[in-house]
Amino acid sequence: xxxxxxxxxxxxxxxxxxGIVLRTDGFEPFFVADGSHAVQxxxxxxxxxxxLDLMLPGLSGIDVCRAIRVESGTPIIMLTAKxxxxxxVLGLESGADDYVVKPFxxxxxxxxxxxxxxxxxxxxAETLTIGPPESAVQIDVPAHQVRRQGIQIALTPLExxxxxxxxxxxxxxxxxxxxxxxxxGYRHAADTRLVNVHVQRLRSKVERDPERPEVxxxxxxxxxxxxxx
Amino acid sequence: MTGRLVAPVVAxxxxxxxxxxxxxxxxxxxxxxxxxxxVTGAVVLIIGLFLVNEISSGVLRAKRDAAIAQxxxxxxxARSTLASVDxxxxxxxxxxxxxxxxxxxxxxxxxxxxxxxxxxxNAAVASLLSPQPPISAALRRVVQGGDLAMQYGPMPRxxxxxxxxxxxxxxxxxxxxxxxxxxxxxxxxxAEQATVAIVQRTVLLAGIALVVFIALITLLVTRQVxxxxxxxxxxxxxxxxxxxxxxxKVEGSDDIARLxxxxxxxxxxxxxxxxxxxxxSRLQQRFTSDVSHELRTxxxxxxxxxxxxxxxxxxFAPALGRSAELLTIELDRFEALLADLLEISRxxxxxxxxESELLDLRGVVAxxxxxxxxxxxxxGSVLMxxxxxxxxxxxxxxxxxxxxxRNLIGNALDHGEGRPVIVTVGADDGAVAVTVRDHGVGLRPxxxxxxxxxxxxxxxxxxxxxxxxxxxxxxxxxxxRLHGGxxxxxxxxxxxxxxxxxxxxxxxxxxxxxxxxLVPDETVSA
Numbered sequence: 001x002x003x004x005x006x007x008x009x010x011x012x013x014x015x016x017x018x019g020i021v022l023r024t025d026g027f028e029p030f031f032v033a034d035g036s037h038a039v040q041x042x043x044x045x046x047x048x049x050x051x052l053d054l055m056l057p058g059l060s061g062i063d064v065c066r067a068i069r070v071e072s073g074t075p076i077i078m079l080t081a082k083x084x085x086x087x088x089v090l091g092l093e094s095g096a097d098d099y100v101v102k103p104f105x106x107x108x109x110x111x112x113x114x115x116x117x118x119x120x121x122x123x124x125a126e127t128l129t130i131g132p133p134e135s136a137v138q139i140d141v142p143a144h145q146v147r148r149q150g151i152q153i154a155l156t157p158l159e160x161x162x163x164x165x166x167x168x169x170x171x172x173x174x175x176x177x178x179x180x181x182x183x184x185g186y187r188h189a190a191d192t193r194l195v196n197v198h199v200q201r202l203r204s205k206v207e208r209d210p211e212r213p214e215v216x217x218x219x220x221x222x223x224x225x226x227x228x229x
Numbered sequence: 230m231t232g233r234l235v236a237p238v239v240a241x242x243x244x245x246x247x248x249x250x251x252x253x254x255x256x257x258x259x260x261x262x263x264x265x266x267x268v269t270g271a272v273v274l275i276i277g278l279f280l281v282n283e284i285s286s287g288v289l290r291a292k293r294d295a296a297i298a299q300x301x302x303x304x305x306x307a308r309s310t311l312a313s314v315d316x317x318x319x320x321x322x323x324x325x326x327x328x329x330x331x332x333x334x335x336x337x338x339x340x341x342x343x344x345x346x347x348x349x350x351n352a353a354v355a356s357l358l359s360p361q362p363p364i365s366a367a368l369r370r371v372v373q374g375g376d377l378a379m380q381y382g383p384m385p386r387x388x389x390x391x392x393x394x395x396x397x398x399x400x401x402x403x404x405x406x407x408x409x410x411x412x413x414x415x416x417x418x419x420a421e422q423a424t425v426a427i428v429q430r431t432v433l434l435a436g437i438a439l440v441v442f443i444a445l446i447t448l449l450v451t452r453q454v455x456x457x458x459x460x461x462x463x464x465x466x467x468x469x470x471x472x473x474x475x476x477x478k479v480e481g482s483d484d485i486a487r488l489x490x491x492x493x494x495x496x497x498x499x500x501x502x503x504x505x506x507x508x509x510s511r512l513q514q515r516f517t518s519d520v521s522h523e524l525r526t527x528x529x530x531x532x533x534x535x536x537x538x539x540x541x542x543x544x545f546a547p548a549l550g551r552s553a554e555l556l557t558i559e560l561d562r563f564e565a566l567l568a569d570l571l572e573i574s575r576x577x578x579x580x581x582x583x584e585s586e587l588l589d590l591r592g593v594v595a596x597x598x599x600x601x602x603x604x605x606x607x608x609g610s611v612l613m614x615x616x617x618x619x620x621x622x623x624x625x626x627x628x629x630x631x632x633x634x635r636n637l638i639g640n641a642l643d644h645g646e647g648r649p650v651i652v653t654v655g656a657d658d659g660a661v662a663v664t665v666r667d668h669g670v671g672l673r674p675x676x677x678x679x680x681x682x683x684x685x686x687x688x689x690x691x692x693x694x695x696x697x698x699x700x701x702x703x704x705x706x707x708x709x710r711l712h713g714g715x716x717x718x719x720x721x722x723x724x725x726x727x728x729x730x731x732x733x734x735x736x737x738x739x740x741x742x743x744x745x746x747l748v749p750d751e752t753v754s755a
Binding site for chain 1: 521522525526527528529530531532533534536537564584587588589592596620622627628
């Protein structure tokens with residue numbers, strides 16, 4: 001079964017070329033050019049991964065991203081022409097998992113998609129617990145479920161991966177570079193803002209008070225670690 | 230005990246003094262007011278003293294003239310009375326003298342009140358006539374010598390039992406055939422003194438009133454001038470702080486109003502200029518952003534098409550295959566150039582922002598070096614790093630710092646002729662530095678300043694494996710400046726070149742020295 005990819009881009013030449021490349025690399029692409037039809041297309045196609053251009057007619061890429069995030073954790077990779085901080089951070093904060101800056105190399109894009117689709121072959125029953133007892137977070141790894149005091153928390157696959165990476169080695173401090181490699185699959189250091197933004201998003205879901213984190217701790221000047229149980 | 234009491238008093242006094250000094254320096258009004266009061270006070274004092282002096286000496290002169298006239302008048306009378314007495318007749322003389330005294334005292338005069346005293350050297354009558362204390366021995370000697378003499382001095386208040394009053398004593402010798410007598414007139418000066426006192430009081434009061442009025446007038450006048458100036462200063466401060474809407478309220482059409490008008494016009498023109506520049510900058514940023522987006526989307530399509538062709542070049546005829554290769558390679562260069570142009574235009578538009586965080590400089594150096602390993606291998610150069618063991622936390626934008634370092638290392642490899650390239654990291658309390666040293670062709674004299682120019686090429690004939698855009702070092706320099714850091718070059722023909730990046734440890738700090746030398750040690754000692 002080929003992974004289904006929803007390409008949301010209004011440039012027809014780029015969309016067609018993306019189609020050729022994606023088919024060559026073993027994906028099944030679907031296309032939508034208008035932002036206002038994107039969410040409907042997402043429902044119809046049920047893709048495994050979404051490629052989303054930020055500059056769209058109709059609904060903007062940022063709004064499309066938010067709309068999809070409300071109902072689904074499907075990996076979203078932004079295609080952005082702007083490497084400016086504001087645009088990238090805005091995209092990540094609206095829920096995108098990763099981004100590639102135009103002009104990207106097709107290999108790079110495919111690698112990013114594969115990293116997001118990489119499924120967890122580790123189906124051993126494994127339960128992890130992090131954070132202080134009064135707000136401990138339990139992670140059921142094979143079931144992809146996270147609970148705090150019995151209440152289930154909905155995380156996107158990326159946020160889940162990030163949390164599991166930290167929880168598996170509770171004493172280790174992870175640098176942003178290491179997290180980029182383990183969670184995003186970047187072999188060379190990339191934009192550490194990816195890590196910063198997603199740690200913020202993760203905290204907003206798992207922490208009692210995101211301003212005073214207990215589950216995902218910042219180690220100033222180094223990186224992040226799991227909160228001690 | 231006193232020490233404990235004195236110390237706070239001294240402190241309070243010192244504080245008060247400092248406040249006065251500060252107020253003096255700050256307030257034009259106070260300075261002008263004080264100077265005016267001091268100068269006016271001095272002038273009034275001088276004029277007052279002069280006036281009082283003139284008036285009192287005038288009064289005294291008139292009194293003296295009148296006194297002498299009176300004495301001359303009395304002298305005739307006394308002489309004729311005494312001339313009729315026999316020199317041997319003591320009681321006659323005594324009676325005559327009594328008559329003279331009574332006559333002269335009774336005579337009205339325009340020299341005012343006076344009393345008479347007569348003295349003589351005649352021992353027989355001396356005991357009767359010896360003049361009383363106010364008439365001094367010195368005065369008497371002069372009169373006995375036959376001259377008219379005058380003396381100011383205290384004398385009994387006339388018509389009173391006690392008390393003295395300043396008076397004028399005029400003595401004249403009366404020589405008759407009866408003997409030599411001394412006739413003394415004692416004029417009390419109470420009326421004159423009272424006059425002078427009134428004059429003094431009047432002048433003093435007038436002077437004080439004058440000084441006070443002038444001080445008030447000065448304050449009023451300076452207030453009229455200083456107040457608008459203060460308003461202008463406050464408005465200028467607010468303008469400088471960025472509130473470009475600030476204006477001065479202009480009333481009337483005098484010089485001060487003109488100052489306000491000119492000020493407002495200046496502020497208006499400043500505001501318009503700044504608005505225009507802001508607008509230009511915004512347009513430039515917008516344009517850059519738009520160009521970026523518009524160019525990048527088709528470029529992405531081209532890129533993907535080229536990669537696809539490149540991947541299948543083995544299936545093509547040789548010319549087509551090579552074309553696909555060239556297309557890909559040149560596309561890389563084109564992309565790099567576009568990226569650099571956009572980056573530098575972002576700097577030109579003032580849109581570059583620093584994203585500082587505290588990171589270990591060695592990590593950034595390591596990733597820049599790792600990213601350059603492939604290039605080093607292609608050049609056959611060894612890439613060495615001296616970074617020490619201790620972490621070097623620096624507040625920096627790691628993306629920009631890594632870009633600087635990658636540029637410097639790429640540059641060193643390009644010009645290093647396959648010889649080792651050495652990266653050294655140094656740090657002190659306030660600053661960190663990274664030097665990148667190559668042992669290649671080096672730089673000609675004067676070129677160290679040119680290398681950061683846009684599109685500058687040291688030697689156009691040299692092969693460039695990195696396909697540098699010619700903007701790398703220019704961007705690096707801007708990146709370093711954005712950090713408040715330095716990027717400097719040194720080079721010598723045939724020995725090699727060294728580039729040094731110096732950054733402050735905390736963003737916002739100012740550099741004054743670098744932990745590493747710009748000129749390598751081995752060349753200094755050689």
